[in-house]
Amino acid sequence: MVMSILVLGGAGYIGSHMVRKLLDENEDVVVIDNLSNGHVKAIDKRAFFIKGDIRDKDILKLVFGNFKIDTVFHFCADMQIPESLKFPNKYFDNNVYGLIALIDVMKDFKIDKLIFSSSAAVYGIPKKSPILENSDKNPINPYGLTKLMMEQIMSWDGAAYGINWVSFRYFNVAGAQLDSSIGEAHSPESHLIPIVLEAAAHKRDYVSMCGNDYQTRDGYNIRDYVHILDLVEAHFLGLKYLRTGGNSDVFNIGSKKGYSVKEIVNAIKERTGIDFKVVDAPRRGGDPDELVADSTKIRRILGWNPKYSDLNSIIDSSWSWLRKNPNGFKK
Known part of the structure; x- marks a missing residue:
């Protein structure tokens, strides 16, 4: 067998x-x-x-x-x-x-x-x-x-x-298959990058940035x-x-590098060439200020060497998936 x-x-x-x-x-x-x-x-x-x-x-x-x-x-x-x-x-x-x-x-x-x-x-x-x-x-x-x-x-x-x-x-x-055959399709969507891209695609009216008083470089929480x-x-x-x-x-x-919510929003505006409405909103419950990984161990023991985890590659593949599949896996 x-x-x-x-x-x-x-x-x-x-x-x-x-x-x-x-x-x-x-x-x-x-x-x-x-x-x-x-x-x-x-x-x-x-x-x-x-x-x-x-x-x-x-x-x-x-x-x-x-x-x-x-x-x-x-x-x-x-x-x-x-x-x-x-x-x-x-x-x-x-x-x-x-x-x-x-x-x-x-x-x-x-x-x-x-x-x-x-x-x-x-x-x-x-x-x-x-x-x-x-x-x-x-x-x-x-x-x-x-x-x-x-x-x-x-x-x-x-x-x-x-x-x-x-x-x-x-x-x-984040990100998607490079041929856009499968990607992120939650309903409702709760992850930052696809939410911001939906605003760029005019699938939502605005992006809410939840909390601007975190103990970070620009007040918005930071993620890897x-x-x-x-x-x-x-x-x-x-x-x-x-x-x-x-x-x-x-x-x-993790990539060992963190980006704030605001930095992600600005990067997507720059990468797609599309402006969209952004508003500040109250904090979500249970959200830490910053989560960035030290990934030395996985690189050393498993030999992991990420090839696509620069922010531009993540945004580009996610944006391509959304444009080619605006309704996700639905017809």
């Missing part, structure tokens, strides 16, 4: 790009997604797709029983900070219980490799920047807390059940941006690392 990779959340933004990368590397791929945030059209037709939920152990047993799964990629956590503040139990259920359900079935089928999508939200408000993997972890929202809890669960369960894992702490991910193609390349390197006997570990994924 051919060895397969299981991608949970493979119809979503990051998951669909990971599926494409794995297939292009001649891996056999199975996707499970409940389509609450994903799109069937985003899934590469070369993958085998099953509609299902990570919390449904019967679905997991069906897949593990009918496919020889080598490694599981986990991209199916709920991920909106404001929503997590309003509905924390939704996040504890899907994120924390979902991982427990997955590991319960993985151990029964003796599947011993797990690659996990974590977040810089585990750090909370950092005392120093750039942030190292061993920096203090004090999440300030339920979303970040669930990611930290999930890492801790993997650590204990990995030791107990012989599962090796890699956790990648993302900072901000990585191109989606560099992100999935890091995950593929993680797969090779586990396959060659690498120990369970945690890695930041």
Whole structure:
């Protein structure tokens, strides 16, 4: 039986790009997604797709029983900070219980490799920047807390059940496939770069910059941006690392450079040549002033060398995707 990779959340933004990368590397791929945030059209037709939920152990047993799964990629956590503040139990259920359900079935089928999508939200408000993997972890929202809890669960369960894992702490991910075949399409959109590009495309009347009194160089919060193609390349390197006997570990994924909300807005105006209305708005709950990664560890241990994570490449690929697919994956 051919060895397969299981991608949970493979119809979503990051998951669909990971599926494409794995297939292009001649891996056999199975996707499970409940389509609450994903799109069937985003899934590469070369993958085998099953509609299902990570919390449904019967679905997991069906897949593990009918496919020889080598490694599981986990991209199916709920991920909106404001929503997590309003509905924390939704996040504890899907994120924390979902991982427990997955590991319960993985151990029964003796599947011993797990690659996990974590977040810089585990750090909370950092005392120093750039942030190292061993920096203090004090999440300030339920979303970040669930990611930290999930890492801790993997650590204990990995030791107990012989599962090796890699956790990648993302900072901000943006961009699209260079051929514009898949890209970011959330509804409603909550990420800064696609929101600003929607204003440039006249799909929204204005851009709200939430909070101008952060302790940063211009008063607007600062984030570290990585191109989606560099992100999935890091995950593929993680797969090779586990396959060659690498120990369970945690890695930041970031460009080591931060941009403020205002700087992103100005860069998009300059790159697209389009002016649009921008207004100041109140802060969002649960937003740290600055999140910038120290990504020395992933570069040293996994040999990660981002190729597309300069701001212009991120904006250009996102803008191309939006212009060619103004309604995302809808007709």
